[in-house]
Amino acid sequence: MEIVNNLAACLLLVSIFGCVSCDFERRMRHHHPNHHSVQDVASVRMTSPTKTNSVSGFLALSQTQYGVKLVGYIIGLTPGKHGMHVHTFGDVTTDGCTSTGSHYNPHNATHGGPPNGIDKRHVGDLGNVVADENGVALVRIFDRVISLSGPQSIANRAIVVHANEDDLTPNANPGPRLACGTILKTKKVTRYH
Template identity: 40%
Template sequence: MSIIMKNVFWGVAMIAIFGACSTAPEKATQDHKHEKSQAIIEKANCVVHPTEGNDVNGTIAFEKTTDGVKVTADVAGLTPGKHGFHVHQYGDCSGPAGKTAGGHFNPEGKKHGAPDDMERHVGDLGNLVADSSGVASMTFTDSKLTLNGPNSIIGRSIIIHAGEDDLTSQPTGAAGARVACGVIGVAK
């Protein structure tokens, strides 16, 4: 092969190599563009299970509304009376006493309070009231809860306590032991 032919061969080879390198990243970027849209969560559900030594069970449903999040709780196995009811920080109910769920969900760093207080944890939901047969059913809308965004309750947990949340004691409302725990998940 003559020197001219070798130079032409290497020239064509270099153009092909550099041409491929210069267009490859652009092509790869175009081929791998993904839409980062996430579906807006409209509904969530939580099935609560008893902690060790308790018999509490039930469901709490959450539904996005124009006024906040509608909460519908149906729980059985409680002692008659009021029971503290909160969204807790972690979606972990693996511990026998429910302590793995962490403290109340409080992304704004507020003091504990009643559900209608301006100063309260996002997770402060007040009390469930069980009738003489140990069943508590209630529905309300909470303006602080969200199912989307950085303060979303999705993947966190619900804790139901043995006693009444006094709505003032810091930092938890003095509601006593955790009798039930459940993780909040996306619902269809």
Template identity: 40%
Template sequence: MSSVKMKKGDEAYANTLRKALDGLGEVDVDLKEGRVIVQTESPSSEVHDKIEATGRKAVLSGFGGQSAVALINTTGSVVDRTPVQGVVRFTAISAKKPGVLVDVVVDGLEPGLHGFHIHESGDVSLGCASVGDHYNPRQSRHGSPEASRSERQAGDLGNLRADESGRAKIRIVDAELEVAEIIGRAVVITSSADDLGLGANDQSLFRIACGIIARSA
């Protein structure tokens, strides 16, 4: 399912969207809700790129397979009202071994680098302040996502880079994570760059947006 910026009664754009997605599978455009449901076996990135090629921004909020999704800054808490909105999707690479494909599209960020982590709890009763520390089942030191298992925490996903429009869009592969172990936890984005365990950047700990990781059907 994808959320697209549309106006009520925007039938002309709905037709443009249907043409853009032609050949991918069954497409249902809901103008009232600004929602597009695509039944397809094509990669999520292909669906997303075809929608955005029409000139509108889109956020994919669910994709089939062994996957999970976090809608960023939709906690419902008044504590964390910011312009940051987006989605992070986790898809298992294999049913037999660890490894997750992470797709990220987030808008409303200040241009530049922002820390990007998985935290241990999906408790957002106090906004992003109540999601606990980085997910760290091995009790490892904080580090880079490229570091060895003993030199990084499982929740260390490095940095997102936002462009001049405030959008961060990346795709990474994490060989250590498993979808089942992160459901119910939270994704967190910080105000500035993560120091990857190499410095003492307190601002890299300041949480500006978050979202609960939920199973995606």
């Protein structure tokens, strides 16, 4: 019986790696410059501006053909929803993250949030992140309004997470700024399709 199980495991591994190998070979035969693109990427190391809380986190951003993907985590939050926004300035040196200015809003739109378009929200309105019972928010956002280059670029600005939920209305009050970090563009990445 052990021989049969070992044989089955070997066949499974051969079929998995064989398929991977075939796919890799197929891609290599069909490789030419039109099948890859250079992609802007950025990162944000979020820290608390005060000694009264221990909120921190890390976000990775990548520009796609259709928008920007943000993934990462924020820890030290109270359980529940917390507003998250791109603020105008990347200066995160002051107490309370006040040097980041207001929400990034180059089109003077009213406050809103995803999935609203550019005419019904600030460019920097990213909605809410949700912290679990341990105070950890796993961030997975895809946004079609922000960009890492061009006229709506958020590069060198700041991302701020707030104490309260953003209700995404024009009169929203997400509360004090708990943590912030500068959006730093890194080396461009080549993606193969």
